[in-house]
Amino acid sequence: MKGSKDFRHAEETQVEATSTVQASGHAEQDIDHSSPAEPKRQRWSAARKWIAGTAGAAVVIAGLVFAGNQYVDAQTVPYYHVYIHGEEIGTIDDPARLEQLYSQKRQEYQNKYPDVAMKLHTEGITTKLEKGFKAEPNTRETMDKLSGKLKAYAEGVELKVNGKVVGIVKDQATVNAALERVKLKFAPQTAASGAGGATAKKLAASGKALPQKTAAQPAVKSVRIEEKVTSAPVQTDPNKILTAEEAAKMLTTGQEAPLVYTVQEGDTISSIAKEFHVTQKEIFANNPQVKEKYMQIGDQLKLTVPKPPLTVTTVEKVSEQVATAPDIEIRKSKDLPAGKSKVVRPGQEGLKVMNYVVTKQNGKVVDEQWVGQTVIKPSLTEVVLQGTKVPGKGSGRFAWPVSGANISSSYGTRWGRMHKGIDIVSGNRTIKAADDGTVTFTGQISGYGNAIIISHGNGYETLYGHLRSISTHAGARVDQGDPIGIMGSTGHSTGTHLHFEIHKNGSIQNPMKYLN
Numbered sequence: 001m002k003g004s005k006d007f008r009h010a011e012e013t014q015v016e017a018t019s020t021v022q023a024s025g026h027a028e029q030d031i032d033h034s035s036p037a038e039p040k041r042q043r044w045s046a047a048r049k050w051i052a053g054t055a056g057a058a059v060v061i062a063g064l065v066f067a068g069n070q071y072v073d074a075q076t077v078p079y080y081h082v083y084i085h086g087e088e089i090g091t092i093d094d095p096a097r098l099e100q101l102y103s104q105k106r107q108e109y110q111n112k113y114p115d116v117a118m119k120l121h122t123e124g125i126t127t128k129l130e131k132g133f134k135a136e137p138n139t140r141e142t143m144d145k146l147s148g149k150l151k152a153y154a155e156g157v158e159l160k161v162n163g164k165v166v167g168i169v170k171d172q173a174t175v176n177a178a179l180e181r182v183k184l185k186f187a188p189q190t191a192a193s194g195a196g197g198a199t200a201k202k203l204a205a206s207g208k209a210l211p212q213k214t215a216a217q218p219a220v221k222s223v224r225i226e227e228k229v230t231s232a233p234v235q236t237d238p239n240k241i242l243t244a245e246e247a248a249k250m251l252t253t254g255q256e257a258p259l260v261y262t263v264q265e266g267d268t269i270s271s272i273a274k275e276f277h278v279t280q281k282e283i284f285a286n287n288p289q290v291k292e293k294y295m296q297i298g299d300q301l302k303l304t305v306p307k308p309p310l311t312v313t314t315v316e317k318v319s320e321q322v323a324t325a326p327d328i329e330i331r332k333s334k335d336l337p338a339g340k341s342k343v344v345r346p347g348q349e350g351l352k353v354m355n356y357v358v359t360k361q362n363g364k365v366v367d368e369q370w371v372g373q374t375v376i377k378p379s380l381t382e383v384v385l386q387g388t389k390v391p392g393k394g395s396g397r398f399a400w401p402v403s404g405a406n407i408s409s410s411y412g413t414r415w416g417r418m419h420k421g422i423d424i425v426s427g428n429r430t431i432k433a434a435d436d437g438t439v440t441f442t443g444q445i446s447g448y449g450n451a452i453i454i455s456h457g458n459g460y461e462t463l464y465g466h467l468r469s470i471s472t473h474a475g476a477r478v479d480q481g482d483p484i485g486i487m488g489s490t491g492h493s494t495g496t497h498l499h500f501e502i503h504k505n506g507s508i509q510n511p512m513k514y515l516n
Contacts, residue, residue: 079137090142109152154238181248254306336387347382370407394435394456421501429487449490465499
């Protein structure tokens with residue numbers, strides 16, 4: 001380096017000066033020895049000259065050293081070694097350049113991922129000060145190298161269900177928004193449903209009929225999530241962060257794909273269930289459109305359905321208007337031939353509001369309780385003149401087939417399923433004929449288990465399903481109220497109850513239209 005050469009030159013000059021002085025000293029000594037008779041005064045004068053010369057040389061040397069040191073100090077500059085986790089990657093002239101680079105990289109990552117909070121990984125980056133003569137740190141190269149090594153991460157929040165991480169979102173506000181979306185998916189709008197419930201009560205008090213097409217007016221009583229939902233801060237890849245909408249969808253649908261099976265020749269529901277270790281009940285639940293005798297080769301069955309991480313339980317109060325059939329008053333008449341009848345006063349249908357409390361999990365009904373009814377408009381009794389009673393012919397007036405009956409599931413297309421009759425539970429499990437008639441069938445019916453069908457000889461038929469036992473037989477004539485069997489849980493049944501249907505001229509009817 002140039003500065004080092006200059007410094008060595010100064011040192012060489014100093015050495016040459018010293019040599020000159022030493023040579024002069026020897027000359028003086030030679031003079032003194034060659035003239036031993038010279039007066040003493042002259043010898044002292046020569047000695048003084050030699051001392052003065054030596055001191056002058058020392059001053060010159062000190063000056064040269066001082067000048068050299070000043071030059072070196074002036075040319076010595078500070079610089080900084082840069083390390084990542086103890087490994088040096090280069091040198092820079094100013095540590096402030098690091099903060100400038102950090103700021104620039106943070107902005108680049110934030111621009112790339114504007115919807116999340118980005119942080120820069122700067123842990124482990126350190127500097128060490130050092131000074132060098134005319135040092136030239138490789139600042140640009142070091143900064144470029146460091147820029148390539150700087151990585152960023154997103155600040156997020158882990159969403160956990162029962163301690164298991166199911167997704168990552170931006171922040172706690174997004175967690176809350178996702179959970180609200182989940183609840184809203186399965187809970188009807190409270191404002192609208194509440195208005196419907198109020199309308200039903202108001203109309204019931206006024207005696208007016210509910211408007212048509214307002215069969216079910218749900219009012220949400222409660223919404224709760226069964227699982228424990230927690231959250232915790234986390235550092236993550238910004239591409240893994242879910243929006244509130246994406247998180248809600250994942251929480252309500254799950255991530256696994258359903259297992260789908262294609263029906264082959266010779267397959268039955270029972271054989272498929274056995275092969276894939278699922279229950280027949282699960283197959284029917286996952287494929288409500290399927291009935292075994294109608295399965296075709298090539299049909300596809302969902303054998304498993306992805307289980308959502310969350311279970312949303314809703315309890316809803318539902319009011320439903322039901323038309324009530326008029327009572328029929330039979331008056332015997334000797335003027336009419338046996339088996340003949342005549343309507344002397346037509347009946348008129350009434351109207352009532354049925355109230356239910358329905359419990360659902362993720363939108364599927366798991367419990368339904370009938371909690372009462374309000375008569376809006378009473379029916380007008382129909383008066384019929386009838387000749388001599390013919391055994392086995394019903395009157396068209398149906399009695400409850402079970403004493404102390406409670407409805408556990410009502411009739412019709414309700415909450416996403418079709419129910420052809422009503423399910424009745426009671427502490428008294430004796431089943432009775434609902435009207436006079438002739439037993440036309442006893443035995444097993446697919447889905448109904450042990451069942452009885454009674455023809456009432458007037459276009460009406462009644463069906464009694466899921467019986468534990470049957471105490472009548474085909475061809476028997478029964479009167480209204482006669483015991484015909486015991487309530488059970490055979491067929492596709494989830495508990496002990498009676499499934500009761502009324503058919504008129506081959507068309508299914510709502511039993512609640514005839515039962516009062």
